[in-house]
Amino acid sequence: MNPESALKALRECRDRIDVLDLRILALLNERTRIVEEIGRIKQELAMPIYEPKREDEVFRNVTENNRGPLTAEGVKRVFERIIDEMRNVQRLRMLE
Amino acid sequence: MNPESALKALRECRDRIDVLDLRILALLNERTRIVEEIGRIKQELAMPIYEPKREDEVFRNVTENNRGPLTAEGVKRVFERIIDEMRNVQRLRMLE
Numbered sequence: 001m002n003p004e005s006a007l008k009a010l011r012e013c014r015d016r017i018d019v020l021d022l023r024i025l026a027l028l029n030e031r032t033r034i035v036e037e038i039g040r041i042k043q044e045l046a047m048p049i050y051e052p053k054r055e056d057e058v059f060r061n062v063t064e065n066n067r068g069p070l071t072a073e074g075v076k077r078v079f080e081r082i083i084d085e086m087r088n089v090q091r092l093r094m095l096e
Numbered sequence: 097m098n099p100e101s102a103l104k105a106l107r108e109c110r111d112r113i114d115v116l117d118l119r120i121l122a123l124l125n126e127r128t129r130i131v132e133e134i135g136r137i138k139q140e141l142a143m144p145i146y147e148p149k150r151e152d153e154v155f156r157n158v159t160e161n162n163r164g165p166l167t168a169e170g171v172k173r174v175f176e177r178i179i180d181e182m183r184n185v186q187r188l189r190m191l192e
Contacts, residue, residue, distance in 0.1 A: 006141050013134045014150070017127060018157050021175070024123050025158050028174060031116050032165045038109045045102050054110070061114050062121050069128045074181040078124060079117070081177040085170040 032086055039090040049090050055083060128182055135186040145186050151179060 001009070042049060062079055063072040070078075097105070138145060158175055159168040166174075 001137075001140055003141060006137050010134060010137050010141075013130050013137070014153075016130050017154070020123055020127050020130070021154065021158050022161055024120060024127070024178075025162060025171065027116055027120050027123070028171070029162070029164060029166055031113060031120070034109050034112050034116070036165060038106060041097075041102050041106045041109070044097055045099060045106075057110075058113070058117065062117050065118055066121060066125070068125060069132060069185060070125055070181065071185075074184065075121065075124070078174075078177050078181055081174050082120075085166060085174055088170065089165060089167075 028082065031082070032089055035086040035090060036093060039093050049087060058083065124178065127178070128185055131182040131186060132189060135189050145183060154179065 039049065041047075059076055059079060062075050066072055066075050135145065137143075155172055155175060158171050162168055162171050
């Protein structure tokens with residue numbers, strides 16, 4: 001590959017990533033809306049926000065179904081961050 | 097909502113989350129494959145893996161297009177983790 005076509009390929013890869021990121025973003029916001037719904041239900045049932053058993057289920061779902069190239073540990077760390085952000089949203093809603 | 101139907105609604109929300117998570121997982125792995133491709137191109141061009149300007153572009157793309165309910169800061173933190181994991185993958189590949 002000459003430098004010119006390599007740079008072109010790089011640009012194309014980045015364009016594909018930008019499109020993918022917006023799809024990931026849309027799913028993250030959809031997930032957050034469901035988490036907000038769960039927050040309302042839990043408030044009605046007087047259930048705690050933090051349920052370690054459910055979080056284990058979430059991690060198991062994604063790591064057992066992971067075919068890579070991300071490692072199981074990498075997947076777990078990304079979902080830890082996702083869960084953490086959504087717990088923040090649930091906490092904020094409960095203060096409203 | 098009586099407790100029984102609240103619990104049913106909770107289970108349904110969780111099922112929807114499990115399905116969503118597998119879609120997010122698939123996109124994350126697709127993104128990783130593109131990042132691996134970028135790693136190969138950069139190696140050919142003798143370019144550095146870490147390019148802060150490109151990372152700013154990635155953050156701008158997702159935060160400017162974010163309509164919530166996740167906050168811009170939350171979105172940025174999730175994508176920081178995603179980028180970090182993919183940089184790990186790129187580094188591992190270069191050691192192969």
